[in-house]
Amino acid sequence: MDEILNKAGADQVGPPLWLLAELSYRCPLHCAFCYNPVDYSQVGTELDTAGWLSVLSQAREMGAVQLGLSGGEPLVRPDLEEIVAHARSLGFYINLLTSGVGLTPERLDALKEAGVDHIQLSFQDSTRELNDFLSNTRTFELKQRVARMIKTAGYPMVMNCVMHRYNLPHIGQIIDMAVEMGAEYLELANTQYYGWALLNRDLLLPTAKQLHDAEAIVEQKRRQIGSACQLLFVVPDYFEGRPKRCMNGWGNVFMVVTPDGRALPCHAARDIPGLVFPDVREETLRHIWYDSPLFNAYRGTDWMREPCRSCPEKEKDLGGCRCQALMLTGDARNADPVCSLSPHHHLIDDAIASAASMQAAEGGCGDGPARVVARDPRVQPVEAPIQFRTNPPRHLSR
Amino acid sequence: MTAITPDTTPTLNPLFRMQWEEAQQSHVLLYPEGMVKLNDSAAAILQYCDGRHTVEQMCAELEQRFKVTDITDDVVQFLEHAFERGWLQV
Numbered sequence: 371m372d373e374i375l376n377k378a379g380a381d382q383v384g385p386p387l388w389l390l391a392e393l394s395y396r397c398p399l400h401c402a403f404c405y406n407p408v409d410y411s412q413v414g415t416e417l418d419t420a421g422w423l424s425v426l427s428q429a430r431e432m433g434a435v436q437l438g439l440s441g442g443e444p445l446v447r448p449d450l451e452e453i454v455a456h457a458r459s460l461g462f463y464i465n466l467l468t469s470g471v472g473l474t475p476e477r478l479d480a481l482k483e484a485g486v487d488h489i490q491l492s493f494q495d496s497t498r499e500l501n502d503f504l505s506n507t508r509t510f511e512l513k514q515r516v517a518r519m520i521k522t523a524g525y526p527m528v529m530n531c532v533m534h535r536y537n538l539p540h541i542g543q544i545i546d547m548a549v550e551m552g553a554e555y556l557e558l559a560n561t562q563y564y565g566w567a568l569l570n571r572d573l574l575l576p577t578a579k580q581l582h583d584a585e586a587i588v589e590q591k592r593r594q595i596g597s598a599c600q601l602l603f604v605v606p607d608y609f610e611g612r613p614k615r616c617m618n619g620w621g622n623v624f625m626v627v628t629p630d631g632r633a634l635p636c637h638a639a640r641d642i643p644g645l646v647f648p649d650v651r652e653e654t655l656r657h658i659w660y661d662s663p664l665f666n667a668y669r670g671t672d673w674m675r676e677p678c679r680s681c682p683e684k685e686k687d688l689g690g691c692r693c694q695a696l697m698l699t700g701d702a703r704n705a706d707p708v709c710s711l712s713p714h715h716h717l718i719d720d721a722i723a724s725a726a727s728m729q730a731a732e733g734g735c736g737d738g739p740a741r742v743v744a745r746d747p748r749v750q751p752v753e754a755p756i757q758f759r760t761n762p763p764r765h766l767s768r
Numbered sequence: 769m770t771a772i773t774p775d776t777t778p779t780l781n782p783l784f785r786m787q788w789e790e791a792q793q794s795h796v797l798l799y800p801e802g803m804v805k806l807n808d809s810a811a812a813i814l815q816y817c818d819g820r821h822t823v824e825q826m827c828a829e830l831e832q833r834f835k836v837t838d839i840t841d842d843v844v845q846f847l848e849h850a851f852e853r854g855w856l857q858v
């Protein structure tokens with residue numbers, strides 16, 4: 371992402387080079403760190419095939435070239451192959467972001483034929499998988515089969531594992547597991563706090579020590595494994611002291627279209643109250659990108675308040691994440707509170723401290739499989755129940 | 769560091785694809801969730817990284833096509849850079 375064109379500012383709004391198509395919020399999984407919306411009451415019916423084909427054509431015509439197919443779980447859509455084929459005919463580079471649940475060799479062949487360029491396989495519940503890996507049982511075998519399928523189809527194995535308090539201590543074993551599955555790339559992505567992850571933040575946030583320990587293990591594994599598997603460890607911005615250049619800037623290169631056809635500048639914006647999300651069924655993508663109030667709201671740097679306004683680093687990180695600023699400080703024009711220069715930075719320190727004391731009360735995060743098995747979605751801890759992602763109501767489906 | 773010899777026959781990493789992008793008026797290198805904008809000489813060299821051209825052959829072709837001489841050092845330097853970034857493989 372860091373190599374995508376660096377735009378100078380709102381003076382010249384470039385095209386949406388990256389389109390993320392969230393094909394459905396439906397998903398067979400219930401991850402507690404999912405960034406999908408926690409409130410489905412504002413979500414409408416899913417876009418039909420024709421709707422998606424039109425979105426793709428319009429986006430490509432504007433210059434979009436990277437396409438992410440995601441959700442929820444994109445495989446729940448029976449028209450996925452048709453969507454892929456259309457994207458391929460337009461010249462998109464197609465990334466399928468999937469848990470692999472529901473993938474068969476036949477479907478994989480069809481998707482390859484249709485034109486998927488890259489498949490990113492996620493770990494849905496690394497604690498369960500880790501358990502199964504250690505005990506050589508069912509879920510791990512299923513994931514191994516999917517991994518083998520993907521490699522047999524001629525794709526490199528690109529895996530993604532969301533990291534949080536419960537699996538950071540096991541990062542070494544997770545890496546071993548990925549390498550055993552033949553992964554050529556493994557992204558260890560520390561969870562960001564949006565959607566369900568924000569709801570569960572107290573239970574998911576690690577301590578700084580857990581992060582440093584994990585990072586050290588990643589370094590060690592890198593030396594051991596060499597080029598066989600490339601490891602990428604993404605540190606959570608809560609611990610960085612400086613914000614991320616979120617989405618490379620609001621309405622700069624990135625556009626998301628949600629399952630019900632709303633266009634957003636990022637996938638986290640859905641949970642933000644009071645925003646008007648343009649509808650692709652009612653407006654053209656071109657109009658939405660260039661002219662809508664939503665997409666123009668935080669382009670460039672003129673909207674900034676202090677300390678961002680006079681900050682020498684403002685062009686570097688663009689003040690961080692607008693969604694995070696809004697959700698945590700109440701105003702999207704504030705600095706992202708993860709920045710140590712933000713007057714609201716204490717909110718982040720407080721969150722980290724609160725999570726740490728919750729962890730201490732629990733007696734640590736789990737030292738091995740025995741403790742980790744207890745984290746079963748059917749068994750809610752009494753002190754602070756973790757909230758597992760739910761699905762939208764059936765009547766919204768296609 | 770990959771040692772580049774005149775016989776080295778590079779290919780693009782199978783996860784990568786190069787194409788012309790009208791909206792950006794340039795060639796780009798596409799890879800999982802990423803993109804690199806290529807200048808004309810980078811694009812020209814990468815076009816020959818198809819598994820069928822040795823370094824020696826691509827330099828000869830480029831010299832003829834662009835009416836230049838002695839580009840081997842520049843080409844090798846670019847290829848080293850490209851290998852290092854994971855764009856190419858042998």
